[in-house]
Amino acid sequence: MNTNNNAEAFVPEIMAPAGGRESFLAAMAAGADAVYLGLKHFSARMQANNFSISELARLTHLAHDQGSKVYVAMNTLVKPGDEDAAGRLLDRAARLVHPDALIVQDPAMLLLARQVGFQGELHLSTLANITHPAGLAMAHDMGADRVVIPRELNLDEVRQMTEACPEGLDLEIFVHGALCYSISGRCWWSSYMGGKSGLRGRCVQPCRRLYRHGRDDQGRRAFSCMDLSLDVLTKPLLQMPKVSAWKIEGRKKGPHYVYYTVKAYQLLRDHPKDAQAKKDALSLLEQALGRPGTHSVFLPQRTFTPVQPDKDTGSGLFLGPVRTQNRKPYLKPRQELLPGDLLRVGYEDEAGHRVLPVRKRVPKGGRLDLPGGRGPSATAGMRVFLIDRREPGLMHAMRDQEKRLAGADDADSAGGSSFVPTMPRPVKLSGSRHISLFRTPPKGKVRSETGLWLEDRLVSNLPKPLGRKIWWWLPPVIWPNEEPRWKELVQMALDKGARTLVLNAPWQRALVPDGDVRLLAGPFCNIANAMAVQVLAEQGFSGAFVSPELSGEEFLRLPAESPLPLGMVLKGSWPLGISRVLGQGVKPGETYSSPKGEGCWVKPLGQNYWVYPDWELDLSSESKALERAGYAWLVDMRENWPKKVRAAQRTSKFNWHLKLL
Structure with a gap:
């Protein structure tokens, strides 16, 4: 929690996601109060690039030099036999990275953190599924310093959670980013259909597929959610000091998204009564390359169903449909494309889907030939989205962070771990x-x-x-x-x-x-x-x-x-x-x-x-x-x-x- 003489003594921290080095640097360039991220293992976003211990040690040193915090997410289900590897990784992170907090889902991680002597805070992930007020005191008794509350709560329910929050425990709330159809920690869809568990960070998002209702139905994205965007509705949260952090979802997003969303929520937090600041913040969020946004159920008197199959739930800015000439696909983009921009062609469940980098500038309305790759080529009518971009201002700010990183003292990241967890004594069992x-x-x-x-x-x-x-x-x-x-x-x-x-x-x-x-x-x-x-x-x-x-x-x-x-x-x-x-x-x-x-x-x-x-x-x-x-x-x-x-x-x-x- 931050304090500020100009903001009624309470300023919640803004947490930026980072799935890789570039996004981390973008968060630093934007002035994020905290960055949350995962390691190469035991992270609930295993499809992100994530970080090695040595890389994260240097980046954490950079963040701390700039007054920002680093939270490491080890928020996956721990399987039998994982305890040794999880404990050694946690031990190395504690000794070599010195993160400010660990974000965990599995109660085993609370016990492992105690055993390795971790000195930072322990945050219970939204995957831990603490959905009602009485559970907060128990979470604190188990050693938690913060609870990430569900995205499905409305404003009145958030207020109920704050009123029940015991001394020594804070709350964290999602303000922006992707919504899952299922409640966090209550989804086995990906696992049931093929062994890739969302609780283990490997969800393949079957809820975003097309689903048919009846023989003649061509399919609708009946369970695919729009993004959450609380934007101007964050103002009441400024009156709830127990809500100490505003979290931006998006560890699989690029640096453009990270930078723009952090800047937008800084404006909404720091200038809640300034009409121009609100307009500027909304403009930044429109340019952030997420899915269409919704307040979802946050306003109890005006709820909005975030699953609207007639609306486009593709992530990124729509650039236009694929066209073909002599069977070769191309795009006439609705806005200028820059070298380094990333495009997504189609949806993940469509044949011909792929992510492509832009190699050279393409003017608005110009022609971009879409190269082939493994598998089927893109077909006419497929939708193309801009999902990340490299505008000059952002690239300059990130290069400045790179220079600071290069000039900083190297963090000590050498050495392995000999940690062996103390396992509980098994009970003698008989009869089923x-x-x-x-x-x-x-x-x-x-x-x-x-x-x-x-x-x-x-x-x-x-x-x-x-x-x-x-x-x-x-x-x-x-x-x-x-x-x-x-x-x-x-x-x-x-x-x-x-x-x-x-x-x-x-x-x-x-x-x-x-x-x-x-x-x-x-x-x-x-x-x-x-x-x-x-x-x-x-x-x-x-x-x-x-x-x-x-x-x-x-x-x-x-x-x-x-x-x-x-x-x-x-x-x-x-x-x-x-x-x-x-x-x-x-x-x-x-x-x-x-x-x-x-x-x-x-x-x-x-x-x-x-x-x-x-x-x-x-x-x-x-x-x-x-x-x-x-x-x-x-x-x-x-x-x-x-x-x-x-x-x-x-x-x-x-x-x-x-x-x-």
């Missing part, structure tokens, strides 16, 4: 039980350990002896305006004799009063390693269901390392993702299919929309191996399918035979 999880009570006799999603209509109508048998499951997402209701529902379940609650975010522990009740971490907590289980044990959990994303080898390894009994999802309806918005024109309970024939359907549940694949997860053939490995609970997740959705004639083993990337 199969559990079914229902939305509505099954017909006939309800046996012990039957799972039910907690709802008031269910818990209020069950007799106490039956309520004692049920394992009550909380939802994966609870929003600020829902928190009082869920506290009441938890208490109702306890009054009905509940002895086991399955919490689907660690932070839901704060909704449960102390008492004689067993708390299990559900599979939506994304727990995937023994150190994360240890952190949950310290918070009073008695067991955990592990993330269903793991490979077979990783599943079979984990129980022997875990300090608590473990469960897993054996079969049933596992969602592709959970969203707070419904795309314009999307009809719940009906099938939407990608060009590859991957079907999905949407189900409204509470304030959210669950997206399910039309084929189920099924590891039943591996149940004996999982029982021998030591799993205490194997769950069948039952879902009520809509009448209009026909199940595909196949099932999925998720990543069982894959190595999760």
Whole structure:
């Protein structure tokens, strides 16, 4: 947090993204208060170039010389066996880079940071999914100094979070950049369709594909979001000192985007009452080469659905369509192109898609022949976008930063790491039980350990002896305006004799009063390693269901390392993702299919929309191996399918035979 005598003593820091050296230098040239970035491993943007320890050590030295902070994102899911490599990398970063903070998702990283003696701040990523106020105190108790709050919160809900924020904890909010269709930390779409996990930083963005609704539909980008742009709506945030950082998304963006967005939000922050400054800021954002912007749901009295299939959701400035002459593609750009500009031809799911550098100046309306490459050539009608550019002013400012970097003392970045993490002591396990999880009570006799999603209509109508048998499951997402209701529902379940609650975010522990009740971490907590289980044990959990994303080898390894009994999802309806918005024109309970024939359907549940694949997860053939490995609970997740959705004639083993990337 910065202070300034001219701005009511509170000035939030503006955080710039950097996916590579050029973007880092652009952030420095723009005067960003902080830069966040990733290393070559354990970063939630593995498709960015990212940084080596030696390179980052020098750049951090440059930033600190200019009064800027550097935050290193190690915000991925940690798999079994990753602990050594993650710990050594964290140890080297702590000793050689000296970042001001680490941004983490996995609880294991909190424990590893303690073990290596990291002295900076610990920030919990939006992927950690802290969505309701009571969870903030628990996050602080676990060692967090800052929480990145979800992009799906509206202004009133942000205010609720600030009011509940304990002393010693700050909040960070996204003000600009790409929106995911699914809530952060609640998306398995890319992983379910091919082993490239968003929780591991390798999302291939299947939500941005074309989806058909019916045989004659040519396809719409039914789940592809526009960008978030709070722009002038940031003014109320200046009255919330707990919101100490404004974050610009875009670690895969180029230096032009970084420079322009930082400059725009500096104007909006430093001159909130100046009409000309607002106009200048909006002009800069229009030139920043992002997607079309939206305030999304930020204004509670005037929400906007950020999924508009009739609008272009391609990133960059539209330059015109591809034309062809004698089968050779070319472009007549709607504005001047400069040497070094980057163009994107088409969308990623189109044949002929590619990214091309501009080699020489092309005047507005001139001709640019589009060279071929591997695979199909661009075809007539494909849309071309300017996604990065190298105007003289920006290049001059970046060269100045290069000179400062060259003249600075070299940072000490030599040496490896001999760090070995202290692993938790594993628990002795015996016996496995199969559990079914229902939305509505099954017909006939309800046996012990039957799972039910907690709802008031269910818990209020069950007799106490039956309520004692049920394992009550909380939802994966609870929003600020829902928190009082869920506290009441938890208490109702306890009054009905509940002895086991399955919490689907660690932070839901704060909704449960102390008492004689067993708390299990559900599979939506994304727990995937023994150190994360240890952190949950310290918070009073008695067991955990592990993330269903793991490979077979990783599943079979984990129980022997875990300090608590473990469960897993054996079969049933596992969602592709959970969203707070419904795309314009999307009809719940009906099938939407990608060009590859991957079907999905949407189900409204509470304030959210669950997206399910039309084929189920099924590891039943591996149940004996999982029982021998030591799993205490194997769950069948039952879902009520809509009448209009026909199940595909196949099932999925998720990543069982894959190595999760």
